[in-house]
Amino acid sequence: MTTEVRSLREFRMPDVGEGLTEAEILSWYVKPGDTVTDGQVVCEVETAKAAVELPIPFNGVVEQLFFPEGATVDVGTVIISVAVAGEAGAAAPAVAAAPAAPAPALAPAPAEAEPERREVLVGYGPRTGGSQRRARRTTTTTVIAPAPVPVPAVVVPVSVPVPVPVVPEQPSGDRPLAKPPVRKLAKDLGIDLRAVTPTGPDGVITREDVHAHASAAAAVAAAAEAPAPVAAAEPVSVSGSGDVRVPIKGVRKATAQAMVSSAFTAPHVTEFVQVDVTRTMRFVRRLKESGELGRDIRVSPLLLVAKALLTAIKRHPEINAQWDEAAQEIVIKGQVNLGIAAATPRGLIVPNIKDAGAKTLSGLAAALGELIDTARQGKTSPADMQGGTVTITNVGVFGVDTGTPILNPGEAAILAFGAVRELPWVHKGKVVPRQVTTLALSFDHRLVDGELGSRVLADVAALLERPKRLITWG
Known part of the structure; x- marks a missing residue:
């Protein structure tokens, strides 16, 4: 039995x-x-x-x-x-x-x-x-x-x-x-x-x-x-005076901890430059109308900013680095994992495109479109947010001219792309209306000195002023 x-x-x-x-x-x-x-x-x-x-x-x-x-x-x-x-x-x-x-x-x-x-x-x-x-x-x-x-x-x-x-x-x-x-x-x-x-x-x-x-x-x-609006389900309590308290947890808690750690660990330096991106905006329209990158490929100014940054990093690879505290060494990374800051209902996340520096313009466009769509739908996987080496934050979509971005922990640089506005600009000796934006580059001064940071930012600006050089360098 x-x-x-x-x-x-x-x-x-x-x-x-x-x-x-x-x-x-x-x-x-x-x-x-x-x-x-x-x-x-x-x-x-x-x-x-x-x-x-x-x-x-x-x-x-x-x-x-x-x-x-x-x-x-x-x-x-x-x-x-x-x-x-x-x-x-x-x-x-x-x-x-x-x-x-x-x-x-x-x-x-x-x-x-x-x-x-x-x-x-x-x-x-x-x-x-x-x-x-x-x-x-x-x-x-x-x-x-x-x-x-x-x-x-x-x-x-x-x-x-x-x-x-x-x-x-x-x-x-x-x-x-x-x-x-x-x-x-x-x-x-x-x-x-x-x-x-x-x-x-x-x-x-x-x-x-x-x-x-x-x-x-x-x-x-x-x-x-999972549906995207997870943050909407978070409970809040209202005090008698009308104050609202929002619990800090999940993505927002991790972001807060990471930003505090980054701000008080890495010595930040931020530099700014105004750029005439009239040709870049024309180039974006041409790529959209011609469909030469592919009929289903989304083309935006952010794509050319990303390509310009990757091209500048190819010329100055020392900025694609990390600080090894234990060994007291600077580690120059072998590939660029390009992070794109994305605001979602659960908070700010920074998924990245693996080995973005090795991609063609069309390949980068496809990867960027997929990354943005996935983030908006709340489907970004944990693996997609690991291993970033440099980041772009597009504050221009909110109508903001620029900012002083805080580094993602472990990264040496982050580029803020501001709003593109029509401004009076001296062009060929005359004051004419031109499409202008402001770029801000924050970098870790332990790894990147002022000369290197300035050269990278100047390269990005020069490439956006004459974007056809992106094809030559890319």
């Missing part, structure tokens, strides 16, 4: 934003007593970068919700426990009188004995004696906590695997190491094993790895599907 043993499993707050330390629980989709299945979304959380929905990586019945809606929880903290049913006849210790076919003590273990099993993990009781034959094949998941979104860094496993006499299926070519049950699980979930970060011995992909990857991927996908 067999019995069913129910055990508790804990689901911890994952890191869905590449290094974030906390998240706020926006809403619960389940309550104690509800039945949940592997992959079911149980709650929505907001990090400093995105609002995401979290799927549970196992089946069971909700036992307890550890935090209410609105609570801010550190990454790695248990947020929900689930009662999980063990395998019949497998969860309890072996009974001496139970009939079982004898098996040699040194018999090779079958393929189903997976490396993620432990003697005292959930669903398995401690052994009472020597080796014993398993009753039948089981695929019980032993996920302890979902891993963060895979990034190109060293991943430390949650638990230390113990040696087991199992040889995983050997890969052919670039096929990743995994056993057949794990491959089937990945296939059922629609996951490419080559994208999964392995944590098992010798680079073996375990069921935990597959579930963790599925959980992280679902969280990012949920962030992309």
Whole structure:
């Protein structure tokens, strides 16, 4: 006779934003007593970068919700426990009188004995004696906590695997190491094993790895599907005198902390220049009318400002740098990841175009259009906001002439593009109306001295005055 043993499993707050330390629980989709299945979304959380929905990586019945809606929880903290049913006849210790076919003590273990099993993990009781034959094949998941979104860094496993006499299926070519049950699980979930970060011995992909990857991927996908006006849902309280208090959290909290850190860490210098962009505005109209960059490509003055800045950086690569405090070194970056500051309902975000300096004008236009559309829809992923090296902020869209922008933390420079206005200007010895804008370049004076900053800003201005040179330099 067999019995069913129910055990508790804990689901911890994952890191869905590449290094974030906390998240706020926006809403619960389940309550104690509800039945949940592997992959079911149980709650929505907001990090400093995105609002995401979290799927549970196992089946069971909700036992307890550890935090209410609105609570801010550190990454790695248990947020929900689930009662999980063990395998019949497998969860309890072996009974001496139970009939079982004898098996040699040194018999090779079958393929189903997976490396993620432990003697005292959930669903398995401690052994009472020597080796014993398993009753039948089981695929019980032993996920302890979902891993963060895979990034190109060293991943430390949650638990230390113990040696087991199992040889995983050997890969052919670039096929990743995994056993057949794990491959089937990945296939059922629609996951490419080559994208999964392995944590098992010798680079073996375990069921935990597959579930963790599925959980992280679902969280990012949920962030992309979330509606933009998240900020509208933030609660406010009104005092008797009519004051309104707005809680600072999520993107706004992260922005505030980053700007304070940047302002009081990097010595800022800002320089300004007025530029006659009449030819640039004509060039923009010509590109729009001719469609030479592509019929579906959006062309704007910001595109040519971005191209001018990237061209200036190509001539003066020292400005595309970072300060390494620990090593006391200046690190000149090998590629330009161009950030574009975007105001969204959740606050200011700065997604970036990876390796923007290597793109043609048409390629840059396509990437810029996609970045702006994604940001406006609230679908920017955390990965798109990592690794920026220099930023443009377009304050001109608000009718502002210019400003003194604060550096994105870790970056050496940020360019503010002001409003384009028709002003009286001396052109060819005469005062005539011309299209004029003001550019402001802030830079970290530890990395960039006044000469370098001035040369870069002057180059950007000269290129915008005669934009056809962008084609030559680009």
